[in-house]
Amino acid sequence: MAARKKAAATTPKRPRQPDVTRRNILDAALVEFAAHGLAGARVDEIAARSGSNKRMIYEYFGNKEGLWLTVLEGAYARMREEEHTIDVARMKPVDGMRYLMEFNFRFCARNPEFIALLSAENLNKSSYLRGSEKIQQLYSPLLAVIRDLLDRGQRDGVFRKGVDPVHVYLTIASLGTCYFSNIHTLSTIFDRDLGSAAEIKTRTEHCVNVLLGYLRA
Numbered sequence: 626m627a628a629r630k631k632a633a634a635t636t637p638k639r640p641r642q643p644d645v646t647r648r649n650i651l652d653a654a655l656v657e658f659a660a661h662g663l664a665g666a667r668v669d670e671i672a673a674r675s676g677s678n679k680r681m682i683y684e685y686f687g688n689k690e691g692l693w694l695t696v697l698e699g700a701y702a703r704m705r706e707e708e709h710t711i712d713v714a715r716m717k718p719v720d721g722m723r724y725l726m727e728f729n730f731r732f733c734a735r736n737p738e739f740i741a742l743l744s745a746e747n748l749n750k751s752s753y754l755r756g757s758e759k760i761q762q763l764y765s766p767l768l769a770v771i772r773d774l775l776d777r778g779q780r781d782g783v784f785r786k787g788v789d790p791v792h793v794y795l796t797i798a799s800l801g802t803c804y805f806s807n808i809h810t811l812s813t814i815f816d817r818d819l820g821s822a823a824e825i826k827t828r829t830e831h832c833v834n835v836l837l838g839y840l841r842a
Contacts, residue, residue, distance in 0.1 A: 659738035718778030729801040
């Protein structure tokens with residue numbers, strides 16, 4: 626018995642991995658929040674999914690609302706990170722605008738949780754995102770890229786003048802998110818599987834043509 630106690634005393638404790646724990650909590654919270662929104666999500670369920678406990682969630686994020694905001698910021702950041710894998714600033718203006726529209730559709734198609742989070746936060750009237758210190762920093766570089774594409778397109782004579790880059794982004798974002806946030810009801814209304822790869826491809830090309838048609842000089 627004494628030998629076992631001595632061995633236990635000398636066995637080094639497994640080091641804590643706070644980054645892994647935090648990542649597991651965020652992954653679990655994304656699933657729970659996407660399914661139930663902020664009000665319906667349960668911290669107990671997030672703890673169980675993550676293999677953690679409520680105490681750790683409160684230690685890392687303060688409360689459920691703090692966790693919600695961190696998940697929201699992470700979803701936006703992931704979108705921007707994926708978008709920046711291609712250097713749009715080096716692309717020709719028309720190709721750059723096409724890429725941004727096509728990327729938005731691809732991202733929304735692959736990340737239904739993102740659409741669910743956006744819908745839920747809009748129901749919250751952006752009460753939590755408004756308190757973010759990161760969100761505008763994430764979007765400022767994107768607006769700079771769009772502004773540059775517009776300026777170069779105008780100089781090349783392929784884009785019209787006087788276009789607001791914010792409205793260009795709103796067009797890109799709304800055409801994608803509206804399609805995917807309403808995909809189930811629209812599929813029922815028109816008796817078409819709008820979630821199929823063929824329908825998404827057709828819709829993406831249509832929206833690219835809508836955007837480029839408006840921008841054309």
